[in-house]
Amino acid sequence: MSCQRHVVDPAQRARTCKSCLPGGRVDSWVQSLAGQRPIPRAPLVSAMKDPDWRVRWAAVRADARRQGITDRRALADWVLAAPVSSNLEACLTAARAAAESGASSANFLRAAGLRGANAAARVWGRRAAIREALELELYAEDLAVRSAALAHLAAFLGRTPARVVLDAMATRPERVDAVSASALKVVAGRGRTSVGRMLLEEARPAEEARINRLFAVYSRELEGMQPELTVADPLQRRRAVASLRVYGPLATRELERALGDSDRWIRRDAARALADAEGVPLRAAAERRLTSSDAARARPWLEAMAREKGCLAFFMATARDTALAASVRGAALAQLADCGEGARDRVASVEPFLTETQPLLRAGAVRALGGLTTRHPGVPEATARALRDGAPEVVSAALELLAAQRQTSWGDEAAVLLESDHASVRAAAAEALEQIGRASHVKALAGCLREDAEAPVRVAAAMALGRIGGAQAAAALSDAAARDPDAHVKHVSREALLRLGFGQ
Numbered sequence: 001m002s003c004q005r006h007v008v009d010p011a012q013r014a015r016t017c018k019s020c021l022p023g024g025r026v027d028s029w030v031q032s033l034a035g036q037r038p039i040p041r042a043p044l045v046s047a048m049k050d051p052d053w054r055v056r057w058a059a060v061r062a063d064a065r066r067q068g069i070t071d072r073r074a075l076a077d078w079v080l081a082a083p084v085s086s087n088l089e090a091c092l093t094a095a096r097a098a099a100e101s102g103a104s105s106a107n108f109l110r111a112a113g114l115r116g117a118n119a120a121a122r123v124w125g126r127r128a129a130i131r132e133a134l135e136l137e138l139y140a141e142d143l144a145v146r147s148a149a150l151a152h153l154a155a156f157l158g159r160t161p162a163r164v165v166l167d168a169m170a171t172r173p174e175r176v177d178a179v180s181a182s183a184l185k186v187v188a189g190r191g192r193t194s195v196g197r198m199l200l201e202e203a204r205p206a207e208e209a210r211i212n213r214l215f216a217v218y219s220r221e222l223e224g225m226q227p228e229l230t231v232a233d234p235l236q237r238r239r240a241v242a243s244l245r246v247y248g249p250l251a252t253r254e255l256e257r258a259l260g261d262s263d264r265w266i267r268r269d270a271a272r273a274l275a276d277a278e279g280v281p282l283r284a285a286a287e288r289r290l291t292s293s294d295a296a297r298a299r300p301w302l303e304a305m306a307r308e309k310g311c312l313a314f315f316m317a318t319a320r321d322t323a324l325a326a327s328v329r330g331a332a333l334a335q336l337a338d339c340g341e342g343a344r345d346r347v348a349s350v351e352p353f354l355t356e357t358q359p360l361l362r363a364g365a366v367r368a369l370g371g372l373t374t375r376h377p378g379v380p381e382a383t384a385r386a387l388r389d390g391a392p393e394v395v396s397a398a399l400e401l402l403a404a405q406r407q408t409s410w411g412d413e414a415a416v417l418l419e420s421d422h423a424s425v426r427a428a429a430a431e432a433l434e435q436i437g438r439a440s441h442v443k444a445l446a447g448c449l450r451e452d453a454e455a456p457v458r459v460a461a462a463m464a465l466g467r468i469g470g471a472q473a474a475a476a477l478s479d480a481a482a483r484d485p486d487a488h489v490k491h492v493s494r495e496a497l498l499r500l501g502f503g504q
Helices: 002-006 010-023 028-034 042-047 053-067 071-081 088-100 105-125 127-137 143-157 161-169 174-190 195-201 205-224 234-258 264-278 282-289 295-305 311-320 326-338 346-354 359-371 379-387 392-404 408-419 423-436 439-451 455-468 471-483 487-499
Strands: none
Touching (some): 002 042, 028 042, 053 088, 088 105, 127 143, 143 161, 143 174, 161 174, 161 205, 174 205, 195 205, 195 234, 205 234, 234 264, 282 295, 311 326, 326 359, 346 379, 359 379, 359 392, 423 439, 423 455, 439 455, 471 487
16 A cells, blocks of 8 residues: 555554545545645655656645645656656656646646746656556556556557557557557547547558457457347347447447347437447438438437437428438437427427328327327327327327327227227227226227237237236136237236236
């Protein structure tokens, strides 16, 4: 422990070193020492020789307080006081303190006046030794040490972290590439960029071999992540997709695959990460994908835009663009439900689309009302009109709206639609009754579970019965669990029975 090494006096040590654990930092004890009156100088002089630059810099700041001068003036004085032959610790501390603050050593020391300029010149004069010391730390065992050294060396030299790593690799064997690659990944993550983009920006013919060595390291890491990207638990998949962001263009294949995930949060994260990988704003990346007539391809980009500033203008512009497919325009309208802008005027905004000739646009406009309450003017009227629409897409959208808003007073209307000629409407009606159904709707749902020809409809009916409950619901579920020809219907029925307390 550095405190015990530098604080020799037993009484001082007892007062000072107890702050190390609660402080949580290697230099916490120096701050405690600076709070004593008078501030003891001997431990500070000793601490300026500590192998950890953070302890040295903390000691300089504490000594500045003791002298009543600025931190940077004290740092400049220390750099200038030491002979050139033995001032590496002081110069290295100055370089790292400046880098940590986001400034060059010249700008950092400028606040110390003429002495600061002289000190900065001396620090720059030792740049070869500073570079050697930090490159050595770039291959340290501790990842935190490696990443800090990389960030500081890049800032000190005025180069990109990728450039620093590539230069360091010139004198290192290939077997240690993973060490510097991990540091570059940490620095990229902190800078909200990616290793892929950083390396591509440094790509030159002379660097091809070294860049390919790093690409090989990251490719192996991506290959090792495949099980996490396909695991059943969506939370685990989401964490895995989030970790792809730092790879940027190198993870394009994995991110493109995640766009088709069943979890919308994963799709959104993947879209944002792909936009970052391309180095363009999310809106630009989304607009590029909307030119396709495939609504499924557009969906994750629309979902990602729902949380962005300007989502209202984006979705309305997309919906009004007659050059786009109706499916894409309708999907854009539907995403308005998740957009936090323009809720007060939502009904007026989508009103023209509620009477559109194309059913997909009418359905999208109905879904756009999902973020509003039933008390919002115009919502009940729009819902009632949509339930009477002749297009199954629109009726299904209205049923989804009833379920999302928990409009229990519309349960009877939903139950009637269990007899629709369209399977999509029947399934949507059963799904709505899972949220708004009552005991009086069990008979219709039970009949649907026993007799409907479409398995998705029977699945929805089983789930609704499992939520409403009752003896008649249990009997229908028990019969389906034993006799239904579809394995998924059987499984859902058994799960519903378990929720009702039957079976184990």
